Amino acid sequence: MIFLNAEVISGLGEDTFWTWFKREFPNSAFAIPQVMYPNDVVLRYSTLGPLNVFPSKSIALLWELIPEMKVVFSSNEWDEKIKKINSTAKYSTYRVVATPLAKKYYEQFGSVDVIPIGVDTDLFSPSGEKKSLRNKYNLPLDKKIGIWGGTTHPMKGFERLKKYAQENSDIYWIIVWKQDSEASFLNGASNFVKVSQQQLAELMNAADFYLSCGMLQPFYMIEWEAMA
Known part of the structure; x- marks a missing residue:
């Protein structure tokens, strides 16, 4: 089973990674598992914090740019959220970012993979109109x-x-x-x-x-x- 743990599935009704994934993998579920089996995996949005189910195989989706916001704006405003994000990164089996520019914020927790977020190029394309x-x-x-x-x-x-x-x-x-x-x-x-x-x-x-x-x-x- 693939469990999908999103903070927001689709804020404006748009087609997002989450709606796309559920469509492509219809047997996946928007649910927080209470028990996990060896072949189960959780796609966990980073701001939710680590999954408290052990043992578990989880993928931390580290898509928020909050760590860089802290640096650019020299602010402690987001410290509590950053702690939660870092905990998700630390206690997940895998870590994924959408851009290589974000890798440096999470490499202390283990290997980090870069998987860019996709764009629907059938929809977003020159129309000539x-x-x-x-x-x-x-x-x-x-x-x-x-x-x-x-x-x-x-x-x-x-x-x-x-x-x-x-x-x-x-x-x-x-x-x-x-x-x-x-x-x-x-x-x-x-x-x-x-x-x-x-x-x-x-x-x-x-x-x-x-x-x-x-x-x-x-x-x-x-x-x-x-x-x-």
Whole structure:
């Protein structure tokens, strides 16, 4: 049995690693095992802490960028969560990160494998329908358009977006927000909240470029999608 231990399976109803895995491996289960047998394995999201079932074969999914956030922002704000993440890494059989840039934070606990998070390149691909998509979303046809997506969390670099927009007033913006409560609207922009992956792909195709403002070294998911 493969047990799936996610913190959030799909926050906006989007297709995630978790929904993909359950679809590809239908006999897996979103459950925390009480007893484990030799052929069982747990895919454990790092912020949940170590699995207290022994003996167990577990894979720590070390996808959070919190250890780097601590360094970049010189803050102790995330120390308790980092302790939990490190415990998951220490007491898991295997450790997996999504980028080689994150390996250094976990190598003290054992070997670390890099498995990049996948992008649906059938969905996120050039469509060649810029004009029709601009009409669909009521976007200007005669302006250069940039797109940015994220939250107001410091690591996403929204302040960098605002500065760039002020310095380049000729550019119109598509801003995609994750939650209504996080949205900070920008003048000279069309703001979208809780869009589907299909809509996100269309909005990217309506734009001329994506602005990467992240404060951390690894790209975020939306940047991989934009590059696709």
